[in-house]
Structure formats: C-alpha cells, structure tokens
Amino acid sequence: MLKHVLDTLDLLDDPAASGEAVLTALRARAGDTGGVLLDSTTVTGEKGSTDFVTVTVPGTAGKRAGGTARTLGVVGRLGGVGARPERIGYVSDGDGATAALALAAKLVEMHSRGDRLPGDVVIGTHVCPKAPTRPHQPVPFMDSPVDMAAMNDNEVLPEMDAIVSIDTTKGNRIINHRGIAISNTVREGYILPVSPDLVSVYETVCGIAAQVFPLSTQDITPYANGLYHINSILQPAVAAAVPVVGVALTTETAVAGSATGASHETDIALAARFALEVAKGYGAGTLQLHDEEEFARLVELYGPATHLQTGGR
DSSP: OHHHHHHHHHHHSSTTOOHHHHHHHHHHHHTTOOOOEEEEEEEEETTEEEEEEEEEEOOTTSGGGTOOOOOEEEEEEOSOSBBTTTSOSBBGGGHHHHHHHHHHHHHHHHHHHTOOOSSOEEEEEEEOSBOOEEOOSSSOEEOOSSOHHHHHHHHSOTTOSEEEEEEEOOSOSSOOOSEEEEEEEEETTEEOOOOHHHHHHHHHHHSSOOOBOOOOGGGGSOGGGOOOOSOSTTTHHHHOSSOEEEEEEEOSSOOOTTOBSOOOHHHHHHHHHHHHHHHHHHHHTOOOSSOHHHHHHHHHHHOOOGGGGSOOO
C-alpha cells in the first residue's frame, strides 16, 4: 500500500493536479480487465473549482455482478490538496484524498490480477490544488471551493451500504496520537457504540490498541449551521441513511490542515490498509459497523433522530 501512497502523493503534489490525471494513472493499473468504473467531474463553486473522482471496483458477488454482497463506500474527505497561491506544495488536509485514491489504486491492481473482493467498493473524493483556507481554533482549517452539500452530492452515493470517511484530523487537542483513530459509528442522527469488528481490524492493521476519537452531537450536524465541528470527517453522515465511521489521520500536537511538509506517508498507508480490510470483511458479511437489531430498537424506543441531519430550526 505504501507504494500506492507514494505514487498518489506524487500525482497530487502538483499545481496541475486533476481528476483526469488520477484516472489516467488508474487506467494504467487496470490494464485490459473490464468492470472497473472511473469517473471525474469538475464542479465549480463560489471560491473556485474541484474535480470529483469516483472509482467503482466490482466484487465477485456484488450488486454490479447481480449478487447480494454489500457495497462499502470509502470517502476521502478534504478541502483541497493544495492551498496555492497562499501555500506552495501539498498540504496536510489532502491526506484523506491520498488515502482514498491509494486504496483505489490498490483495489484496481488487485482486480486486474484476479484478487477480487466479494462486494463492490465505491470510492469518492475530490482533487483541488488551489483551495482556500479559513480561520479555526486551535489552528487554521482548509476551506473548499465548493460547499459541503456539493461534496455530499458527489461523494455520498446511493449504492453505498455503509461508509468509511477518511479525513485529516490534526487540528485539535482531543486526540493526541500519531497515526490513525476511528470514531463511533453514526447513523441517521445517532452516535452508536464503537464497532467491535472495527476495533479488531484496527488492532490487526496497526498492531497497537485501538485509538478512538471523541464525537459530539455538533460533529454530526451539517456544517452550514455555524456550530463548532471537530472537522468534516462525519459530514457524510449528514447525507446518508446508512452507518458511517470516521477514520482520522491524527498527530500528537495540533497541526494546521493548511500546513505543508506535515503529511506522514506511513500513516496514510495505515488508513488505506484499514479501509481495505474493512472492505474485505464488510462485503463478505463477516464484519458489521453496528448492530442492526439494536439500532432498530433504539429508534423504536426513542424515535428518529434524523432532525440532526438537517439545518435545524
């Protein structure tokens, strides 16, 4: 996986980085095998434009093959891979895109070699080398040329049965660990227990005790409401009716998303490898992000919490 991370970083650390450049590299890895779907769409907002990239890698028993295996969605969440002209070079905030696209490269390569997962995997992220920044405490955040609604429209897709959202989460003082951390599972306004299956995957991939970062109710509400959010890592949960888990790239100290020279290639590879192992188990039906029966009972007892997915009153 580290090889794919390094190749992806080389693609994205470029003022001319684009969705089409990413797709060209992925096509080369796919070879002559069919079935892999690659798409790039340019979307323009008030602060510029970005290229949304979607990669669908079909499974042996997935929906695209007429099967019933579940589809995992992997979202690489970020504002931009660069903050030019304010900052020269690739910024820390781009790690979510790098992890997602490195995972895509690995899966495409596996598919071409005949090493195919049971379920489909759909990967969505965006590529923007000239994103703006915005104030945030304790360190500045990256902004995006398009709003969160546009991101969710292009990255949270109907075929996803569950979502792993990967995002740089270094601009805080509440998760003080260098590497990756996972969140509770979030579904339709509820913050659910941490999945024991994901803890097991974490321990296998990282070789250490699982690190879990804390969530507040504000973190799972829409960005547009003006409340404080740890970052955008759980914003896919605003648009989805399926379970969502955050995979955070973390540090021991607060590091700005707009900082250059702040990315750790081995940590990005950890996030991508974690997502790959989740995809294997989720499609095979051996891994659960949450307890379906308990979630149904929770809603029966206390009613829906979907109002937290809206802009509020």
